[in-house]
Amino acid sequence: MTELLFRHDAYLRECEAVVVALADGAVELDRTVCYPMGGGQPGDSGVLLCEGGRELRVVDTRKGEAPDQVWHRLAEGSALPAVGERVTLRLDWDRRYAHMRYHTALHLLCAVVAAPVTGGQVAGDKARLDFAVEMDALDKDRIEAGLNALVAAGHVVSARWVEESALDANPGREPVHPIFALAFALLPDEGQGASRAAVRVPQAACNAAVRRRDGEPVGPGWQRGIRFVMCLGNSPAIASGPCLAPAPLPVRRRCENRVNRLHKTMSVAPPRGAGMVRLIEVAGADLQPCGGTHVRNTAEIGPLLVQKIRSEGKQNKRVIIAFAG
Template sequence: MTDRLFLDEPTLRTVLATVVAAAPEGIVLDRTIFYARSGGQPGDVGVLRWAGGETAIADTVKGDGAAILHIPTAEALLPPVGATVEGAIDWQRRHRLMRMHTTLHLLCTVLPGIAVTGGSVRPDSSRLDFDLPSPPPREEIEQHLNAVIAAAHPVRTEWVDEAVLDENPALVRTLSVQPPRGSGRVRLVRIGAGEPPVDLQPCGGTHVANTAEIGPVVVRKIENKGRQNRRITVALA
């Protein structure tokens, strides 16, 4: 099992960890700050360093069970099993992903009650697909989105019993990706200090601590991806 430090401490940039397994297919650590690709958010990249060597990490993915695989670059040097390594993520890339991921949650607040049929988080631009035949004008969405961002709402995570989703299924906005079940608890991302919050959704991704941290964004385009499916692409300004 890999302890996922990024779930509760997304601003950690380095960590000391022990190598549990090492192969060209992936390096497993006992704990990590590298986010494993899932839910539309890419895996982190960075570097592992240890006494006598280092290797670049080209991707991070989920492995068997609760393991996380840090994928080394081709023909990279592998750390010895049992060695202590320092893991460092590409923080600039991660922070952009955090800003973009939180932006997509806020985009859901601009279109309340509309189901999300797909999505993708990228450092420079991201998108959500909505089950929506007639979206508002692009300029209106952009203005509303930037107003919510500038309002400086706090963003925090909380863990709740899985039964909360059964009691309030509307918390799940995505039709294509369902939150993982079976562990007995679910991680929620809450935006806003009041009740009701600005947004509350189950999510395993990394987010900023305050919406003001995102900065201005632009709505690049709204595309028709089917009879009722509309793709909205946003980017950091």
């Protein structure tokens, strides 16, 4: 088993390690900063600095058969270090950091496009997600504007672990994605009355897209026994019955799925290990199981553009993004 340092700090650029095994031009270390290929993210490359000053090129990183086993593939013809030798592993940082920025950007793309994800891939110069959605539901300008708004907002990105049993106990295993509504549903106390000059948001949509927070008062003027809490910037909006979106709020805002049905992709299983599942949260924007590497704040991603939207068959529609400039 390899200690996966990148899981706790994706910004580590190098580490001291000990060679524990060799096989077919690859080296297994007792600890690593290199991410092994998986979840649509490429394996890291770098340099292995050996005793005596010898440098070995790491051209790829792959998972082994055992849990948390990682193999560092060396350039063809490299003379392998000895088992037990102490080495320094150094990342190709610019390449890894690009992967981190793109991987985080794909989480934002999940938040912007309200459709199940069927696949995805990160590369050095672009990234893409495939969605099970009709082509006419994908508007290039709207998606690009949504992505850049989330980038500019500087949302904090963090990781935490939950028990596998807690995730498995959730009955909603089908893909569920954030839903954009015309406005957030607001319902004041009955005594205050509710405006009927409103756009009705389907209750089913609210049930699928919002965070439950039962029985907790949000603030003065709102009834207790709240069924749902939605995120409107830093201000909560609530619904406790039919979802009524007041007409003065013709703004598309994202409802956040915080607890219910975290399985967001159809093709990639949540990363698991030792009874735990790793969750990545983009504060106020996205929450999903993920084992990849990410930036700490969405502002680090920088401006994005939607390079192309194309059909990949009857079910899949592909959205390709890239850094703008």
